[in-house]
Amino acid sequence: MRLAKRIGLIKPSATLAVTAEVARLRAQGTQVIDFGAGEPDFDTPQRIKDAAVRALAAGATKYTPVAGTKQIREAVVAKLKRLNGLDYAPEETVATCGGKHALFGAFQALFEEGDEVVLPAPFWVSYADMLVLAGAKPVIVHGSPEAGFKITPEQLRRAITPRTRGVVLNSPSNPTGAAYDAPSLAALGKVLVESPDVFVIVDDVYEVLYFEGATPPHLLATYPELRPRTLIVNSVSKTYAMTGWRLGYAAGPVEVIKAITTLQGQSTSNPAAVSQAAAAEALAGPQDEIAPMVEEFRWRRDYVVDRFGRIPGVKCVRPEGAFYAFPDVSGLFGRAWRGAPLGNANRVCEFLLAEARVALVAGDDFAAPNHIRISYATSRDNLRNGFDAIEKAVGALG
Ligand code: PMP
Ligand code: GLU
Numbered sequence: 001m002r003l004a005k006r007i008g009l010i011k012p013s014a015t016l017a018v019t020a021e022v023a024r025l026r027a028q029g030t031q032v033i034d035f036g037a038g039e040p041d042f043d044t045p046q047r048i049k050d051a052a053v054r055a056l057a058a059g060a061t062k063y064t065p066v067a068g069t070k071q072i073r074e075a076v077v078a079k080l081k082r083l084n085g086l087d088y089a090p091e092e093t094v095a096t097c098g099g100k101h102a103l104f105g106a107f108q109a110l111f112e113e114g115d116e117v118v119l120p121a122p123f124w125v126s127y128a129d130m131l132v133l134a135g136a137k138p139v140i141v142h143g144s145p146e147a148g149f150k151i152t153p154e155q156l157r158r159a160i161t162p163r164t165r166g167v168v169l170n171s172p173s174n175p176t177g178a179a180y181d182a183p184s185l186a187a188l189g190k191v192l193v194e195s196p197d198v199f200v201i202v203d204d205v206y207e208v209l210y211f212e213g214a215t216p217p218h219l220l221a222t223y224p225e226l227r228p229r230t231l232i233v234n235s236v237s238k239t240y241a242m243t244g245w246r247l248g249y250a251a252g253p254v255e256v257i258k259a260i261t262t263l264q265g266q267s268t269s270n271p272a273a274v275s276q277a278a279a280a281e282a283l284a285g286p287q288d289e290i291a292p293m294v295e296e297f298r299w300r301r302d303y304v305v306d307r308f309g310r311i312p313g314v315k316c317v318r319p320e321g322a323f324y325a326f327p328d329v330s331g332l333f334g335r336a337w338r339g340a341p342l343g344n345a346n347r348v349c350e351f352l353l354a355e356a357r358v359a360l361v362a363g364d365d366f367a368a369p370n371h372i373r374i375s376y377a378t379s380r381d382n383l384r385n386g387f388d389a390i391e392k393a394v395g396a397l398g
Contacts, residue, residue, distance in 0.1 A: 010129040014365040022359045033386040035374045036359040038174060038324070040241040045289045048240060048282050055277030064273050066265040067257070068095025068249070075280040076249045080232070083207070084218040088251045094260050095279070097271045099205045099235030099248035102260070104130050106231050106250060109259035110199055111136035115165040118198075120151045121367035122326060124174040128367070139164070140367055145317050145328060149178035153187040160191070166199045167192065169219070172206040175366045175373040176326040177301070177319020182216040189223045200230040205248075206322040208239050208290055211298040228253055238323075239290065240282040247271050247279040297323050300376040300383060307387040311394055323377040326363065330370035336398030345372050355396070356389035 018036030025032045067073065073090035080086045096102040103126070111117060113135040119127055121140045128138045141159045143149040156167070169188070172179040180188065192200055202219055210216075220227050231252035236242040248271075250260060264270065301318075304325045308316035313331030329348050334341050337351045345362040349372055352358050363371030376383060 006133060009132050011365070013129075014125050015361055018359050018361050021353075031357060032353070033358045033382050033389070034378060035376070035382075035386055036361050037377065038375050039243040040238060040293070040323070040377045041379060042241040042289075042293060044241050044245070044278075045282075047285055048242070048278050051281030051285070052274050052278040055274055060273040060277045062273060064270045064276060066270050067261040068093070068270065069273070069276050069280075071280045072247075072249070072276040072283075075283040076251060079283040080251055084232075085221050086218060086232075086251075092254055092257055093249060093251045094257050094264070095271050095276055096248045096250060096260070096264065097268050098237060098246045099203070099233050100126060101246075101264075101268065102233045102235075102248045102250040103127070103201070103203065104133075105260035105263045106201055106233065106256070107131055107134040107136065108263055109256055110134075110201075110231075111165055114163065116161060116163045118156065118159045118164060118167040120156075120167075120169065122149060122173070122176050122363065122371065123168070123367060124170060124203075125365040127168055127170075128365075136165070142367070143176075143178065145315070148317055148320075149173065149176040149326070150180060150184060151188070153191045156188055156191045157195075160195050160198060162197075164195070164198055166201060168201045168203060170203040170206075172209055172319070172321025173324075174206065174322055175324050175361070175363070175368075175371075176317070177322040177324045178317075179210055179212065179320035179322075180216065181212065181320075182222075185216055185219060186222050189219050189226065192219075192226060193223055196229075198229070200226055202230060202232050204232060204234045205238050207234070209294060209297055209323060210321040211294070211301060212320045231256055236279045236282045240279075241293075242275075242279070242282065245272070245275040245278055247275040249279075297376070300380070301325070303380070303383055304374060304376050304387075307383075307391075311391060313394065323375055325374050325376065326366075326368065326371050327374070328370050329372050332394065332397070335394075342397075345369055348372060351397075352390060352393060355393035356386070358386045358390055 022034045072095045073093045076093045111134045115136045116139045117136045119138040121142045131138045143151045235248035308327050314327050316327035349362045361373040
């Protein structure tokens with residue numbers, strides 16, 4: 001079979017692959033604790049499901065406008081005002097099939113062969129592949145564990161060349177949970193203000209999952225002058241436990257929104273009508289579910305950091321947000337398993353799946369091969385049992 005060359009440029013999503021492997025093992029009857037899946041373990045709040053049922057009864061079963069219904073676009077506008085203090089018009093927004101497809105559309109609309117896009121690392125696996133599909137070259141800038149996985153303004157400045165067309169910022173971050181505080185975000189923003197040819201993509205999907213007090217002001221609230229060359233990408237997936245509804249959105253300059261909409265009109269047509277109605281309720285309705293969810297994630301973050309801290313050979317930076325931690329496991333690479341040193345993060349994950357029945361994602365595709373990612377979007381019981389099993393398995397290594 002001859003497939004198009006572009007397929008050879010990308011690989012399956014490492015995060016979705018682990019989720020699939022867990023499902024495969026469970027279908028065989030093998031019990032596995034899933035620390036791999038990047039999705040909340042909470043259920044979608046009832047008020048949102050009820051809104052979806054009402055919408056179906058009212059006929060939300062047809063195509064909608066390509067960029068989304070009036071209702072969802074107005075809900076996005078209201079959310080950007082309420083949470084971020086930003087003013088957008090409905091025409092400056094588009095509803096998409098998940099935040100993922102907003103990013104896909106944005107990269108296709110903005111970048112082409114020869115363009116460089118600065119990608120702070122460790123980064124979510126899909127950015128790099130989606131950029132390559134658009135023909136762009138990801139320029140990877142590593143935030144070191146010592147710097148809490150954050151890049152410095154100097155690093156950003158150095159990475160920007162005359163070929164740089166974009167930068168992707170994701171705070172709190174997948175996979176590290178690192179989040180810029182107000183001064184460090186402002187320092188990056190200043191570099192961006194001074195780089196007028198760089199388009200800024202801000203991926204806010206984890207914005208409410210911040211554990212260090214008041215959420216820092218949005219980049220665009222601090223630097224409104226960046227607005228004409230910034231696209232905000234967000235989603236209801238993480239904030240409202242709605243991963244399966246596939247509803248994301250973007251807000252930005254009308255030209256970019258129109259370009260994403262044209263692409264959408266020639267690909268997905270529109271996100272599911274019922275999901276748009278549910279997401280409108282999610283964004284515009286009462287927000288009471290969020291605070292208890294954030295509290296629970298904060299507790300789990302503390303627990304995870306504490307448990308990793310007690311495992312020799314593992315070093316874990318304390319994340320400030322999201323629901324991931326990203327420990328360095330290179331201290332285990334020299335330990336022997338099945339007659340050979342573990343050697344790399346993939347094999348550490350293989351070992352933990354085989355011996356502790358715990359699924360994690362290796363750091364390679366996040367551009368951090370000494371690390372593994374744990375998603376703690378799972379119950380306290382699962383965390384306790386999973387860490388007990390990890391501790392026991394590591395203790396038994398040669
Ligand atoms: N951005 C980041 C950083 C993510 O981790 C995810 C997770 N899937 C997404 C975007 C997209 O999420 P979704 O498509 O479910 O909205
Ligand atoms: N973003 C989540 C993760 O990193 C969901 C899977 C995906 O889309 O990558 O696990």
